[in-house]
Amino acid sequence: MNSGRIPWGEGHHDAYRRAFNRVTGMVAICEDLPEEHNMVTLDPVLTDSDGIPAPKISYRLSENSRRMLDHAVARGTEILKAAGAYDVATEAPLRLAGWHLMGTARMGVDPQGSVVNAWGRTHDVRNLFIVDGSLFVTSAGVNPTSTIQALALYVADAMKERLASLFD
Amino acid sequence: MGTPTPITAPSTLSAGQRDALRALIGLMIPASAKHGVPGADDERIFADILASAAPIADRVAELLRRLDELADEPFADLDPARREQVAQRLRQGRSSLLMGLVSVVAQCYYRDDRVMRALDMEVRPPFPRGFDVEQGDWALLEPVRRRSKMYRPT
Numbered sequence: 001m002n003s004g005r006i007p008w009g010e011g012h013h014d015a016y017r018r019a020f021n022r023v024t025g026m027v028a029i030c031e032d033l034p035e036e037h038n039m040v041t042l043d044p045v046l047t048d049s050d051g052i053p054a055p056k057i058s059y060r061l062s063e064n065s066r067r068m069l070d071h072a073v074a075r076g077t078e079i080l081k082a083a084g085a086y087d088v089a090t091e092a093p094l095r096l097a098g099w100h101l102m103g104t105a106r107m108g109v110d111p112q113g114s115v116v117n118a119w120g121r122t123h124d125v126r127n128l129f130i131v132d133g134s135l136f137v138t139s140a141g142v143n144p145t146s147t148i149q150a151l152a153l154y155v156a157d158a159m160k161e162r163l164a165s166l167f168d
Numbered sequence: 169m170g171t172p173t174p175i176t177a178p179s180t181l182s183a184g185q186r187d188a189l190r191a192l193i194g195l196m197i198p199a200s201a202k203h204g205v206p207g208a209d210d211e212r213i214f215a216d217i218l219a220s221a222a223p224i225a226d227r228v229a230e231l232l233r234r235l236d237e238l239a240d241e242p243f244a245d246l247d248p249a250r251r252e253q254v255a256q257r258l259r260q261g262r263s264s265l266l267m268g269l270v271s272v273v274a275q276c277y278y279r280d281d282r283v284m285r286a287l288d289m290e291v292r293p294p295f296p297r298g299f300d301v302e303q304g305d306w307a308l309l310e311p312v313r314r315r316s317k318m319y320r321p322t
Contacts (some may be wrong), residue, residue, distance in 0.1 A: 001196070001274055002267045008259065009252070013200045020287060075318065082312045083304070 003089060026080065027094075028072030031139040032065050034103060057101070061093065069093060100144050105134035119158035120151075126167045131155045180225045181218070181232075187244035188232045190214055193273050195255045205286045208277045216276040224268055231265040234258065 001008070006015045032038060037060060042053040061069075069092040077088050108114025111123035116135065122128045131152040133144055140147065159166060181189065194209030206213060221228050235243045239254045246254065258266060277283060281291045290299075 001270050008196045008255070009198060012197050013203045013205065017203075017287075079309070079312055083308050 005087070005089065024080070024085075026076040027097075028069070028076055028092075029141055030065060030068040030072060031141075032062065035062050037062075040101065098143065100133060100139060102133035102136040102139045102144060105130045106137045107135060119162075120155035121166075129155055129159065180222070181229060184242060184244065185229060185232050186218065188235060188242065189218075189228065191244045191246075191251060192232075192235065192255060193217060195252060196270065196273055197277050203286055205283050206280070208273050210280075213277055213280050216280070217273055220276050221269065221272045224272070227265050228269055231258075231263070231269060234261075234263070234265075 001012075006012060006019065037058070039058050041056050041058065043056040044053075046054040046056070048054060073090045073092050077090065080088050105115040105122075107116050107118055107120070109118065114123070116122050116130050120129045120131060120135065122130060133148045135151050136144065136147075190209045193214070194207050197208035199205065199207035199210070208214070208217065232243070235254065235258055238257050239246055239250070243251065243254060278287075284291045
């Protein structure tokens with residue numbers, strides 16, 4: 001109804017019945033390159049009730065991301081039409097969907113090329129541990145929450161094993 | 169299975185706002201004698217919509233204010249032809265407020281038992297039993313399988 005394919009009013013019921021049980025879809029998940037124009041900073045104006053600056057997310061699609069989306073739409077349309085679709089609607093990017101912020105704090109042994117060590121402790125601050133999607137080096141191809149949870153549990157277990165020397 | 173009672177909060181819309189909302193959703197999905205279904209403004213369906221839209225009542229109220237502004241008078245007081253005109257103008261604005269309301273209306277309408285029966289659906293939620301999906305002709309994908317690779321090897 002929001003796209004206009006199912007009208008309001010008199011034509012609604014017939015149009016709905018033409019589409020009912022005859023609609024399918026595809027989703028393509030794409031990944032931005034690590035582009036510096038996409039960032040999370042401290043908002044210069046907006047704060048919470050305690051005066052702490054709010055996070056400010058700056059994001060825009062690069063040409064590479066746009067081309068990936070266009071490719072995904074073209075291939076998806078091709079597949080659906082091959083399967084018999086006669087009316088293909090596309091939306092790219094999908095506004096009302098999951099957009100995950102990941103990366104920028106990768107694990108590694110070399111502080112020159114990584115932010116945290118093999119068990120999530122930052123190289124620069126020994127009592128700081130990172131346990132969220134920042135540890136990802138790429139965004140992967142599916143929903144990241146389960147993997148983020150697994151990484152968080154892994155870092156927590158590593159901390160428990162090293163309590164006596166955690167900040168050494 | 170009986171109709172479950174939704175967990176809801178009482179509507180915070182005024183009587184006038186509820187009248188305007190009911191008039192608007194009646195235009196979205198009217199009753200149909202041909203298909204033997206009520207409209208979205210049916211008493212039972214409207215009650216479900218009011219309850220389900222309670223978390224976004226402030227946005228619905230804002231939308232109804234815009235509707236009255238477009239009409240230059242209370243929307244619920246307009247004659248049917250004028251209501252139709254004003255509703256179309258609202259729709260052309262493609263506001264996210266309207267899109268949110270339409271989603272709630274469609275969801276509530278199409279889970280009404282009478283509507284589901286009219287669509288030859290079993291009157292039950294999809295979970296946990298699910299539904300059998302009729303298998304199509306997988307040979308339709310042969311042209312896709314035969315085409316050349318479209319990705320670089322790693």
